[in-house]
Amino acid sequence: MQIRRLKTGGCIDRSKPIYFSFNNRLLDGYEGDTLASALLANNVSLVARSIKYHRPRGIISAGLEEPCALVACADEHGMMIPNLKTTEARLNKGLTARSQNCWPFVELDIGALLQMGSALLAVGFYYKTFMWPKDWWHRVYEKFIRRAAGQGRVTYDADKRLYDKKYAHCDTLVIGSGPTGIEAALSAAESGVSVILIEQDCVIGGSVLWEKTSTDSLTTIKLKQYKNLRFMVNTLAFGQYDHGLILAVEQNKKNVESIFWRIRAKSIVFATGATEQPLVFPGNDRPGIMLAAAVRQYIYRYAVIPGKRAFLAIADQQERELTEKALQVAGVEIVGSLGEGDQITGTSGWHRLRKVHLLNKKSISCDLICVSNGWISNAQLSAQMGDKQTFATSLEQRPNPQQHTGSAKAFVDLQNDVTRDDLALAVREGYSHIELAKRYTTVGMGTDQGKTSWPNAIVELERLSAQDSSRVGLTTFRPPVSPVSFGALVGVETGQRMVPIRRTPFHNAFEKAGCVFQTTGDWLYSRYFRVGKESMNDAILREVSAVRTSVGCVDMSTLGKVDVKGRDALEFLSRVYCNNIDGIKPGRLRYVLMLREDGILYDDGTVAQLADNHFLVTLTSANAGQSWRWLNKLLQLPWPDLDVQLTPVSDHWASLAIAGPQSRNLLADLNPNFEIDKTSFPFASVKQGLLDDDTPCRVFTVSFSGELSYEINVPAGFADQLFKRVLDKGAAYDISPYGLETLDALRIEKGHISVGTEIDGRTTAADLGLGKMVSTRKAFIGSSLLQRPVLQQPDRMQLVGLIPADGSSTIPAAAHLTDAPWQVGKTQTPLGRLTATVHSPTLGHSIALALLERGPQRINQKLWAVSPVEDKSVEVLVVGNCFYDVEGSRLHE
């Protein structure tokens, strides 16, 4: 029953009652109410318990500066959303809300017993306690503290609500729809520019809402008449960034929970108003102590009287007069007012205010204290971009500064339970600057972001440390101005949509063939192919065996591919790659190495000559994007004179490699219209033509597996057709498609290098045994700095192979190489590290590639592969980095 609702007035719709639940009590309000106004109308003053001392707390404000009245509300899916301010939550049908930080009830909270030990819970107590016994921290203290700490409880259920993210652009953005904001918006719209006016409240009007009985309906009409003016309510601007970017969140939308707006404006008007500040005095946290402007707002806007007997403690005379008038209009008895020289020494009451005590030992019975210590402008958005604020006058000159003249706690930060005594302790311990005091005491660090505490904190620190405000400093304002949910920030990008995912042209066909995929960078790539119910390990064994004994096929479409044309194409490639490639001819290709400018190996790939002045370059999947940008940059900056045209064709070509002793026979069965015998089509060649007279193709004789291999490239639209034919014809050879797991096992067996493992940003070509590929007769990128002494030292880490000394142990992954087994507490200097390890299906035991100091000189030496993580040491034998077909004869069969 709304016993505190005035019979008339307010911007509420009394024809639309709304029923809601608070702590399992069924209450009612009206459309237009916030949860706070509805609770006050129902004479509910106790809403929550404070974070540390579990003191009873009520509603002190009417907006997003509310520090105390935080509740959890259930959404339409029944999920409890914690830490919502009652002053911001709009009342809607079926709303279910409950108090936080209390057990079992807000009226009877066991946590309130903590107040008995408040002397032990002074600020910073956790830096000085819970230290003994040492192992109790994990066993006892941490569990208890985690349970006790924090405000609301997060749910682990998935958030089923929909969120959206959009862009908007305008010439002028006006933030805030009070009188100033509206005038600015109308004035800008009249000049013809595009205008967006945003307002965080559900209606426009700003301070008009609590200084008049209703908004001026003409204002809305005026705003709507301009086609170039768009206004958005329920939209909070929470961050300002470079180049006129404002981030905002719009709520209460029809289809979605919220819309995250990125608004780019040529000019921005901040009409964000100001926030009233409370007074600091002993017992200033009882339910019933409210900001004066909030009281006026509840009376005028919501037709609610927050109390029946009001005491005024208002610094500014005009503010006092406005509040007196509002209380009189509402029929509230004014029982007293704080005069010159008066001070409040304390308050009484438990779940709600009963009395105020003054310095002259007078006590006045009241259930409402209207407080105001002036207003601070809401300049957080402009401060986020570095605008500095200063106080125009000394804070000591402000009316009625309150001194501590009572024994009760005087709260500076109502949300984080930070008292005057806490700040005094911080100053005694040397934390007198606001940034230090803030972090030590947590003043201003709650969900209200200190809107009603940081100015008072500076006043207190000034007084306590006897410094002026310039020495105390100001806090730094960072986005968001008010809390924003993670859902709003994420928008639609959840699950599979979190990042764009790339699929190769073979994806659908592979899926039907039983492929198990994994994400590799941007790509959804084939990991292995499951036949029946086999395990991954069984699949890998089968796939490797197929490649080594018959034929397999693997998707190579993720490799970067660049079409290079032009009169200077060969010169360009010769400068980019460190190999000698000037002798290349049409129809041939070279394996090439790209160095960074500092001589370190960056990428490997192939250059194939397709025709005169026409080449195709392949890049690794991992570096495709970066390398493409690098090649373009070279043509734009240092070499704009070269006549070279680059075209990315990575997605244009689908690439399927067939590998194994039967791969030539399989290629023949695909009916190419060109010769493929060993003489006509040797290793490191390329031919173009048709398969089966209908499928255009380019076929490259390259191998990553070490077996005879052909990479068949077809335009991507022919991928399904190619795969089907390869499987159909390959059935005669028991063909097995394979994925990344097998690809990796095969290349490790051959000692072939890979980006991210051996090419790790620290190794040179020589380190990896490829020093002979580096030209000594031309200049290329990296050639100068490659000669640095540090890159030429003989004791550098160099690539070797490792096998278990006993022939059977498993070499631990990511192990380090030392000359003795791992011992806890003993310092050992590693001689090297593993880059790759696998159980070799071909050899039947564990093998590894490693970078080892003076690696080639340690062949046949025994060392230890140690893994502190696995607490494992395995003795290994250093061997060459190729474990299979060292002569490479299988490539040329």
Next chain:
Amino acid sequence: MSNPLQISQQNMNGLWSIRANASHDLNSVSKGLFNQGIQFGEMLANDKLRLIQLWPDAAYLFSEQAELPPITNEFENMITDISHGFCTIKLTGENALTFVNNYCSADLAQSDITNQCLRTSLGHYQILIWWNNSDEVQLLVDRSYAHSLTDYLGALAHRN
């Protein structure tokens, strides 16, 4: 809504990348196809061909046919077939352009985009957009991203 938004994905018929070289600039090719030169940011179209230049030294030529239109041999070295490397995603329906504009970092409504084509980002996707009217917008995206982008656009449409 009388004409709801529809999203459809199509493979390209003919798409070629044309790059300027030391012998010829893009204007030469454009004059050969459209009897007029082309500038950066411009789109030329007739009922069979569309030429869009959104790079300083490169343009894309679209065709309904898979074969390259008749063009003098001297330009062949400038042209590379990329038709299998891209997909178009067509959005049709009332306010299709407004829908796309809401999710692009660029402002499609600004007055200096007079040529109704743009290269920009939509979410994390790099796309090329062109449109003839506000009810039909075409997005060009790398083939490998097409499935992901179509799904993404569907999720956005669901929110509208």
